Amino acid sequence: MADEYSQSTKQYDVAVLGAGAAGLMAAIEAGKRGKSVVLVDHAERAGKKILISGGGRCNFTNLHTTPANFLSENPHFAKSALSRYTPQEFIALVEKHAIPYHEKTLGQLFCDRAAQDIVTMLLAEASGAGVELKLKTGVRGVERNDEGFTVTTHDGTVSAKNVVVATGGLSIPKMGATGIGYEIARAFELEIVETRPALVPLVFSPADEEKWCDLTGLSADVVASTPGSPYHPARKPEVTFREKLLLTHKGVSGPAVLQISSYWKPGKPVVFDLAPGQVVFDLMLAPDAIRTAEAMAYYLKETTLPQRFATRWMRLNTPEQWKNPQVKGLEEALHRWTVVPAGTEGYAKAEVTAGGVSTAELDSTTMGVKKMPGLYFIGEAVDVTGHLGGFNFQWAWASGAAAGRAV
Known part of the structure; x- marks a missing residue:
């Protein structure tokens, strides 16, 4: 030839x-x-x-x-x-x-x-x-x-x-x-x-970058979702993928993020379930349950989140009060970590x-x-x-x- x-x-x-x-x-x-x-x-x-x-x-x-x-x-x-x-x-x-x-x-x-x-x-x-x-x-x-x-x-x-x-x-x-x-x-x-760009890493807003980017390299099994996609009107209202998330020095990547990036629209949120299929804090709702940050940390150890990731999430989400609505809110927050990306890493990193x-x-x-x-x-x-x-x-x-x- x-x-x-x-x-x-x-x-x-x-x-x-x-x-x-x-x-x-x-x-x-x-x-x-x-x-x-x-x-x-x-x-x-x-x-x-x-x-x-x-x-x-x-x-x-x-x-x-x-x-x-x-x-x-x-x-x-x-x-x-x-x-x-x-x-x-x-x-x-x-x-x-x-x-x-x-x-x-x-x-x-x-x-x-x-x-x-x-x-x-x-x-x-x-x-x-x-x-x-x-x-x-x-x-x-x-x-x-x-x-x-x-x-x-x-x-x-x-x-x-x-x-x-x-x-x-x-x-x-x-x-x-x-x-x-x-x-x-x-x-x-x-x-x-x-x-x-599609199949591309997402970039944190400055506020989220300050909270998370020092944890570069940590990964977790998540379900990533985004509201109904304007790019695929025939799809159901929410698009979801269960795969790995990876924290980077700019934002989030990993298979779950790359998948959801193809459906993400600028300005819209991406939601991550950090404990898919688990109910983590239900025992803290019992009348005689211990409700402290230490107890919260104990239950978080039952998830697959890396310890440093779980510790950071806990620091950012520990409630001021420990009544039932706050404990239920913890569970909701764990399953709906919401990120509004500032953008993507562009065509240079898009697959x-x-x-x-x-x-x-x-x-x-x-x-x-x-x-x-x-x-x-x-x-x-x-x-x-x-x-x-x-x-x-x-x-x-x-x-x-x-x-x-x-x-």
Whole structure:
């Protein structure tokens, strides 16, 4: 598979823009169908974001993938692609290449060795399918012509009957993320759902930072929730996730926070149940119960909160009186630690970008633009965002396969 760029008047059947997860899959599927395919990327190597995923081991799919694991203005849009390229199909590809893997919690599958195994596998599949790879070739724009499309790059032009835009979102700019996919969409007058960082740590307000940030590194099992999401009107009024919370030097992170961040709206609270499934202070309501700070501390030891976290929470919540309403208030406060974040850590720390090309513009079975035959958008560039845990990779494989089989 060539990685040298050479100016050519050759017209390809398919130009795929972006050699990440979705782009590689689209190129492979199109090439397997006998199409002439060129895969273009501005980076010096393919799959850069794959390589850093999952702590370097690539959480390449999730066994429990369903449409409910995705956020979109149209919660039904992802159903078609996900049903036609399942986790089991990608697992079969991994096993074909004898890549060892294992399941962690909640159906998450990781490479035993390194994410490089997945990139090597995809490049081998692309090579076998006759895909031509052009790296260090940044895309500037796409225009319609009489025979298809002209892709303008910083190093010349590429002509193709079909163009698949797999340029990703805005997350992790140090890995080369750009907004070129959205620029292409705007050039064709496509609607774009406002983008925002997702799966991203949240930042404390100055007041909360003073209270909590010296406890950096402590984690706890929590249920994180936020009121009804304006980004997902079809969902129930409250969105919840039970996973780990991590205190950071800026605010809160960990799986529970990353999950809830995709649904959080600036100015709104995030609520954490610090003792999920437990009733902690009920014995203090007995008529002859000891009601002191020491007793409160004793009962807090029954929770899974780290001692320093529990001690700090107790200091901030010890009541002045110990009557029944105050004891009941303690229980309520423990299950509803409410934080109003000052913001997020932004695209630099966001695992993905939420929002993107509106699904109303696309055919859900092919990922093709309804009003512009031959143009496709896939992966993170589209307004479909998965939960943490391999779901975004599964969307990349599924949407990429849908486009690659349609071009």
